[in-house]
Amino acid sequence: MNNAIPPTGAALAPDEMTESAGRVLLEILLHGPLPRVELARRLGLSGPSLTRLTKPLISSGRLIEGLARNQAIGRPSRPLDIDVHSERFLGVKLTGAALYAVVTDLRGTVLAEGERPLTGTDPAQVAADVADEARHFERQFPPLTGIGIALGGRSPDGRTVGEANFLGWHDVPLAALVEETTKRPVVLANDVNALTQAQHWFGAGRGLTSLAVITVGAGVGLGLVTHNQLVGGLHGGAGSIGHQFLMSAEATCWRGHRGCANALLSTRAIEAAAQRRTGEPMPLDDVLRGAERGDPVLRAVIDSAGEALGLLAASVANVVDPERIVVAGEGARLGVVGEHAMLRAFHEAQAWETTETPIDVQPFAFNEWARGAAASAIHLWALS
Numbered sequence: 001m002n003n004a005i006p007p008t009g010a011a012l013a014p015d016e017m018t019e020s021a022g023r024v025l026l027e028i029l030l031h032g033p034l035p036r037v038e039l040a041r042r043l044g045l046s047g048p049s050l051t052r053l054t055k056p057l058i059s060s061g062r063l064i065e066g067l068a069r070n071q072a073i074g075r076p077s078r079p080l081d082i083d084v085h086s087e088r089f090l091g092v093k094l095t096g097a098a099l100y101a102v103v104t105d106l107r108g109t110v111l112a113e114g115e116r117p118l119t120g121t122d123p124a125q126v127a128a129d130v131a132d133e134a135r136h137f138e139r140q141f142p143p144l145t146g147i148g149i150a151l152g153g154r155s156p157d158g159r160t161v162g163e164a165n166f167l168g169w170h171d172v173p174l175a176a177l178v179e180e181t182t183k184r185p186v187v188l189a190n191d192v193n194a195l196t197q198a199q200h201w202f203g204a205g206r207g208l209t210s211l212a213v214i215t216v217g218a219g220v221g222l223g224l225v226t227h228n229q230l231v232g233g234l235h236g237g238a239g240s241i242g243h244q245f246l247m248s249a250e251a252t253c254w255r256g257h258r259g260c261a262n263a264l265l266s267t268r269a270i271e272a273a274a275q276r277r278t279g280e281p282m283p284l285d286d287v288l289r290g291a292e293r294g295d296p297v298l299r300a301v302i303d304s305a306g307e308a309l310g311l312l313a314a315s316v317a318n319v320v321d322p323e324r325i326v327v328a329g330e331g332a333r334l335g336v337v338g339e340h341a342m343l344r345a346f347h348e349a350q351a352w353e354t355t356e357t358p359i360d361v362q363p364f365a366f367n368e369w370a371r372g373a374a375a376s377a378i379h380l381w382a383l384s
């Protein structure tokens with residue numbers, strides 16, 4: 001989103017009005033309620049410009065006027081706010097086999113959640129499954145304002161899935177397919193970017209202007225916020241660090257790289273390492289529990305993966321220098337159980353000895369992927 005709002009005077013073209021109104025809505029959504037003076041200051045607007053932008057938002061009900069809080073200074077100041085319960089959003093995370101959904105209010109609070117297996121991976125079938133889920137939740141929360149769909153792929157325009165290898169999709173117009181049935185606005189997002197948006201707005205990155213979110217799970221990903229903006233990249237591919245080389249190792253990823261992040265950190269990589277060392281197939285949770293109990297073999301497996309995570313975090317810190325690094329994703333507990341090895345590698349590989357970038361390992365529930373998708377739908381609402 002463009003940051004420029006003409007400060008005073010000249011009338012805005014309709015497009016500029018929509019964009020500027022979107023910035024007003026987002027500012028209040030993320031930091032409200034805000035007195036008008038404070039809002040104008042934050043956005044660099046004159047009083048009259050702000051009034052011109054907020055008037056239609058108030059009359060349409062998108063903004064509400066709060067109670068006067070300070071009448072002692074003369075004219076009562078009525079802060080502007082948003083009725084968080086006035087809108088409901090459906091967020092959907094797609095995997096290759098199932099969809100996970102949440103309904104949220106305007107500030108990303110989860111009101112309901114659900115999951116269902118996909119009836120197939122054909123785009124029309126997946127669109128029908130999403131529409132079924134929307135119908136299901138619409139009975140409880142009518143009407144849904146918008147739908148966000150997050151998936152491990154690229155969608156540079158938020159309308160078409162450019163590439164999603166886990167579904168075998170190229171150039172699939174998924175948003176249009178779902179809109180046809182649901183009659184609700186739909187936006188698509190890369191799942192890591194959507195999760196990062198939600199963390200920045202409503203989670204561990206709230207109030208920060210820069211943030212890096214490393215996700216660990218089926219794959220390894222990175223979401224970036226700099227100057228308060230999510231970094232998307234020209235093709236929607238910013239943050240694709242899953243195949244970043246980290247260290248010399250025998251382990252290979254599904255694309256044959258030796259020692260890339262996916263080969264060392266992904267759930268299947270850790271499970272494979274445990275199986276090589278013990279001779280037994282073992283789910284990630286058991287490997288983590290064993291390491292916590294002090295099993296020396298499983299401790300070595302987790303420490304080795306923790307070291308790789310620390311190296312990856314150091315690379316991110318060296319390139320971006322964010323205010324905070326958040327570790328999320330369904331495999332994030334690696335950053336707790338393997339914390340010591342992770343932090344040691346992180347500090348050794350950081351370029352600046354005096355820089356202390358905090359690493360925040362978040363407890364992770366799988367529905368946070370879907371909550372990220374809802375944040376994308378909330379973004380679309382603010383900008384439309």
Ligand SMILES: [Zn+2]
Pocket residue numbers: 242243244253254255256257260261262263
């Ligand atoms: Zn790889």
